[in-house]
């Protein structure tokens with residue numbers, strides 16, 4: 169049955185985020201289906217309100233003043249499977265499904281393709297936005313299509329993988345067409361009985377240790393190994409682990425030219441780097457940050473750097489967004505001054 173739109177006033181947003189900072193939404197609504205979403209957009213248009221679409225809040229920094237418009241939290245549910253070509257299976261998941269539940273479901277059904285992205289917080293709708301990835305796998309490798317509401321044309325649309333314009337932590341959703349589409353569901357093409365992707369040395373090592381104990385490298389073992397590694401780094405959300413009160417990696421790994429790499433080399437020999445197919449190289453932001461004087465466990469008032477992961481800015485308790493921005497700026501400035509490399513934040517800034 170179609171539900172009435174339920175608009176709440178002055179809703180604290182911090183509890184809807186993993187970092188747990190920021191002010192309230194002037195107006196807030198949960199939508200569970202396409203009809204609800206259309207109603208919310210009609211309401212916003214009638215009342216001339218700005219809109220922010222929220223998922224699991226694991227990649228956002230909400231300003232201390234909150235958001236003055238309407239926050240729409242997309243809760244469209246549903247997971248289903250259908251046979252595709254050549255022994256592949258299409259998994260369709262609603263934008264409001266918890267991402268890690270979908271990964272577990274795939275692994276339990278012996279479907280390969282998203283296992284390395286176990287334990288990433290957030291909802292399915294957020295995954296194509298920044299082309300979520302971990303341990304050598306990205307959603308762009310399996311996304312077939314993304315069903316969206318197109319705000320510009322006021323219509324539902326299916327975007328193909330190519331139309332999503334995926335690249336490292338980017339897609340059209342967070343670049344050229346930012347704010348235009350609301351993701352309602354995503355179709356992933358997975359391989360029935362496929363072998364897990366083992367592209368990441370740290371993951372391979374973890375599995376080798378497990379195999380010595382008699383565990384084979386099937387999808388389930390890979391999922392377990394990934395979650396184990398992530399837990400060690402506080403990269404799974406655990407209410408008892410202060411180091412996980414973050415927005416994940418706060419900075420993207422910068423992609424720089426060979427010349428820029430050489431200038432980094434001239435300052436600190438043998439920097440770690442990953443060659444890209446276009447001739448550029450990806451530098452680990454964590455290394456740049458540590459080399460610039462910001463170590464794990466660094467404290468800056470109520471915020472700090474995770475004791476387990478130098479890329480994660482954490483809320484140590486009672487933090488403000490201004491403090492998060494302050495630490496971010498100090499880190500960016502130090503890296504720029506030492507290496508001449510510009511760091512870019514990964515989370516989305518809301519209400520700034």
Ligand SMILES: Cc1cc2nc3c(=O)[nH]c(=O)nc-3n(C[C@H](O)[C@H](O)[C@H](O)COP(=O)(O)OP(=O)(O)OC[C@H]3O[C@@H](n4cnc5c(N)ncnc54)[C@H](O)[C@@H]3O)c2cc1C
Pocket residue numbers: 186220221222223224225226227228242263288289290291292293294295297298299300301302349350351352402403404405412414415416417516
């Ligand atoms: C501890 C931790 C570990 C993490 N590890 C990783 C990792 O390994 N790899 C990685 O890639 N990311 C990682 N992240 C970042 C984050 O989990 C992902 O980016 C996630 O996909 C964000 O989803 P979300 O539902 O929380 O989105 P939100 O944080 O709610 O929103 C993020 C952006 O997506 C947009 N958005 C959300 N839902 C929709 C929708 N339905 N339609 C349109 N736009 C939408 C929002 O408007 C916003 O711009 C981590 C975060 C944390 C806290």
